[in-house]
Amino acid sequence: MSPGTNTETIASPQLADVHGPSALGGGRRRFFDLLWLMSMTEFKRVYFGTVLGYLWSLIRPLMLFAVLLFVFTKVFKVGHNLPYYPVLLLLGIVLFGFFQESTQNSVSSVVAQEGVVRKTQFPRLVIPLSVVVTALFNLCLNLIVVFAFILAWGVDPTWTWLLLPVALAAIFVLTAAASMILSVLYVRFRDVLIIWVVAAQVLFYASPILYPIEAVPESYQHLIFINPLAPIFEQVRVWMIEPNAPTAVDVVGGASGLIPAAAIFVGVCVFAVWIFNRDAPRIAEEL
Amino acid sequence: MPPENASSVRPTASTAAVRDLSQAPVAIEVRDLEKSFRIPTHRVDSLKERMVRPFSSRDYRELHALHGVSFDIRQGEFFGIVGRNGSGKSTLLKLLASIYRPDAGGIRMAGRLAPFIELGVGFNVELTARENVVLNGVMMGLTPQETRRRLDAVLDFAELADFVDLKLKNYSSGMLVRLAFSLMMEVDADILLIDEVLAVGDAAFQQKCSDAFREMKAAGKTIVLVTHEMPSVEEYCDRAMLIDGGKIQHLGDPAEVGRRYLRLNFERGSDAQGGEESQDGGAVRVLDAHVENEQGETVTSLEHGEEIRLRLEVEALRDIPGLDIGFVVANADGVGVFQYGFPAGEGDESERSITAGQRVQAASTLGNLLAPGRYFVHCGLNYAFGGGIALYVHNAMDFVVFGGPSGRGIVFLPHESEATIEPAQKSV
Numbered sequence: 001m002s003p004g005t006n007t008e009t010i011a012s013p014q015l016a017d018v019h020g021p022s023a024l025g026g027g028r029r030r031f032f033d034l035l036w037l038m039s040m041t042e043f044k045r046v047y048f049g050t051v052l053g054y055l056w057s058l059i060r061p062l063m064l065f066a067v068l069l070f071v072f073t074k075v076f077k078v079g080h081n082l083p084y085y086p087v088l089l090l091l092g093i094v095l096f097g098f099f100q101e102s103t104q105n106s107v108s109s110v111v112a113q114e115g116v117v118r119k120t121q122f123p124r125l126v127i128p129l130s131v132v133v134t135a136l137f138n139l140c141l142n143l144i145v146v147f148a149f150i151l152a153w154g155v156d157p158t159w160t161w162l163l164l165p166v167a168l169a170a171i172f173v174l175t176a177a178a179s180m181i182l183s184v185l186y187v188r189f190r191d192v193l194i195i196w197v198v199a200a201q202v203l204f205y206a207s208p209i210l211y212p213i214e215a216v217p218e219s220y221q222h223l224i225f226i227n228p229l230a231p232i233f234e235q236v237r238v239w240m241i242e243p244n245a246p247t248a249v250d251v252v253g254g255a256s257g258l259i260p261a262a263a264i265f266v267g268v269c270v271f272a273v274w275i276f277n278r279d280a281p282r283i284a285e286e287l
Numbered sequence: 288m289p290p291e292n293a294s295s296v297r298p299t300a301s302t303a304a305v306r307d308l309s310q311a312p313v314a315i316e317v318r319d320l321e322k323s324f325r326i327p328t329h330r331v332d333s334l335k336e337r338m339v340r341p342f343s344s345r346d347y348r349e350l351h352a353l354h355g356v357s358f359d360i361r362q363g364e365f366f367g368i369v370g371r372n373g374s375g376k377s378t379l380l381k382l383l384a385s386i387y388r389p390d391a392g393g394i395r396m397a398g399r400l401a402p403f404i405e406l407g408v409g410f411n412v413e414l415t416a417r418e419n420v421v422l423n424g425v426m427m428g429l430t431p432q433e434t435r436r437r438l439d440a441v442l443d444f445a446e447l448a449d450f451v452d453l454k455l456k457n458y459s460s461g462m463l464v465r466l467a468f469s470l471m472m473e474v475d476a477d478i479l480l481i482d483e484v485l486a487v488g489d490a491a492f493q494q495k496c497s498d499a500f501r502e503m504k505a506a507g508k509t510i511v512l513v514t515h516e517m518p519s520v521e522e523y524c525d526r527a528m529l530i531d532g533g534k535i536q537h538l539g540d541p542a543e544v545g546r547r548y549l550r551l552n553f554e555r556g557s558d559a560q561g562g563e564e565s566q567d568g569g570a571v572r573v574l575d576a577h578v579e580n581e582q583g584e585t586v587t588s589l590e591h592g593e594e595i596r597l598r599l600e601v602e603a604l605r606d607i608p609g610l611d612i613g614f615v616v617a618n619a620d621g622v623g624v625f626q627y628g629f630p631a632g633e634g635d636e637s638e639r640s641i642t643a644g645q646r647v648q649a650a651s652t653l654g655n656l657l658a659p660g661r662y663f664v665h666c667g668l669n670y671a672f673g674g675g676i677a678l679y680v681h682n683a684m685d686f687v688v689f690g691g692p693s694g695r696g697i698v699f700l701p702h703e704s705e706a707t708i709e710p711a712q713k714s715v
Contacts, residue, residue, distance in 0.1 A: 033431055120426060122409075281388040
């Protein structure tokens with residue numbers, strides 16, 4: 001009883017193909033509206049919904065900072081004769097905290113929104129990205145505190161402070177790419193979360209946060225700088241706090257030394273876009 | 288036969304005029320739609336397992352959900368899609384709503400589509416009504432500004448203006464449904480895709496919804512309704528489509544689709560949700576089973592206290608000694624509320640025997656003490672005089688009870704109660 005071939009040709013001009021679900025689905029405009037709305041409501045809910053809301057999110061990095069500062073200046077004496085060690089440590093913890101919080105929260109984000117994914121037409125990419133953007137709002141608030149601390153410590157403002165957004169943008173892109181990969185892998189492989197918690201720990205120790213890069217034996221410095229976060233953190237140090245510290249290029253002895261890190265950075269981004277685009281249309285069926 | 292002609296054949300349109308939509312431009316065009324699902328025989332759900340056995344997930348069986356489905360829906364049409372569970376109608380709905388991607392074939396649409404697969408699914412209970420309305424409006428394709436402008440209209444329709452800043456987790460389920468429904472009414476999409484949401488809220492709100500549907504219909508919106516409630520289909524739809532086994536079984540007049548759907552339900556063997564079992568290849572078959580209210584109108588929902596009338600029509604396929612009819616009323620959790628039986632006909636064996644082709648009409652009126660909720664009626668037909676089961680139909684009928692006293696429990700028994708307080712003892 002199929003209606004069969006319909007030879008009608010006066011079809012309405014507005015008839016447009018329906019492509020099914022996708023990462024961006026339904027137009028750029030709607031995508032960004034949704035991303036902004038979801039991030040903003042989530043941010044408001046977490047940080048203004050409770051009395052201590054925002055304070056909690058600040059207490060976590062500050063506690064970590066206090067503990068690490070004590071351990072590494074009083075016990076292990078890594079930083080006890082570096083004048084700017086405390087400010088570097090705080091800045092590093094806050095920046096890495098953004099990376100860690102975003103990626104870990106986004107792992108299960110798509111699965112947690114199962115109802116929405118299975119029952120509404122929804123640009124899938126909004127889900128992990130809104131987690132990252134929410135964390136970005138949080139980072140911006142935390143950075144105000146960090147700036148106050150930097151100034152109070154007696155660091156002189158320089159024009160290179162204006163370059164911080166460049167470093168933030170690089171961290172944001174890497175974080176977003178990692179979040180995309182993790183959230184879409186988690187739909188099929190539930191051990192991704194466990195693996196990632198460990199991997200994020202490794203990345204923390206493989207970035208020059210607890211230690212200045214000069215403290216690492218020279219042969220290992222190259223190894224650490226394969227981690228794409230490492231050169232970014234090193235540049236932040238130079239731009240923000242110690243203009244005389246070795247730049248990322250100095251550490252690896254020439255711009256070509258940064259190629260492995262850059263390649264991984266680009267590779268992660270390309271892989272993220274590829275895997276998310278490939279899997280987005282099928283997420284609703286996999287859940 | 289071009290299916291669009293069917294809309295003008297429709298004998299009883301509930302709107303003022305029978306509309307001829309066969310010349311209207313196409314709103315949804317579906318061509319040779321194919322969709323199948325891979326069901327892995329062994330599911331690999333950890334990376335570790337994937338590393339250890341990289342090829343084991345390649346084993347799967349294919350489930351063909353839709354097969355070569357093509358149809359057109361015209362602008363301004365109220366179109367019903369009917370089918371049993373597992374027929375492929377939900378898959379079709381999700382393809383239309385861009386939740387699944389078709390394997391082959393194409394869908395084209397004119398205008399913006401707002402899917403309502405489940406009322407309130409996009410709601411976040413941690414957020415207020417205001418935030419949820421804005422968020423969901425944008426999901427449906429409005430801009431945030433447009434949504435904020437419509438906020439008042441949504442809340443007015445839902446009668447929830449006083450609760451705009453209350454978190455949804457503090458809403459009652461009735462309030463949630465009203466909010467979701469109002470939002471659907473206000474998003475103002477060109478095409479609405481609605482899945483089984485008509486039986487919502489209390490009687491007054493149902494009336495309001497029914498008016499709103501008529502208004503949308505009058506305003507020339509294209510509405511696709513997916514349901515298994517035939518009265519809604521016959522009441523609202525211009526045309527309907529029956530889908531079974533992933534293929535279109537019939538497309539055209541809603542009343543005809545309704546008849547075929549019922550026949551399909553009673554002829555086929557049992558499935559997970561509804562169906563029948565018989566002991567010996569079927570000496571009887573059910574022609575019709577439905578629920579009526581006190582006025583004799585076919586209904587899907589009844590108010591608490593309103594009498595429930597179960598109607599059953601059975602035909603004997605060969606000579607049988609007589610029939611006993613039994614009904615089991617069970618609630619949505621499958622808990623039997625009560626059961627009872629009665630014979631077809633009166634008297635001794637000669638008076639009760641039924642010959643092939645003879646029909647039995649049964650009507651049974653129940654007092655409605657049921658708590659609000661959904662109920663299913665299973666129907667058992669036994670040969671009279673201890674002859675065993677002739678036919679058992681699981682979920683032969685279902686209905687919703689609304690209103691009445693709230694609280695826990697599955698029935699509300701009439702009660703007379705008294706509690707007295709002992710006079711206070713005077714201290715001497």
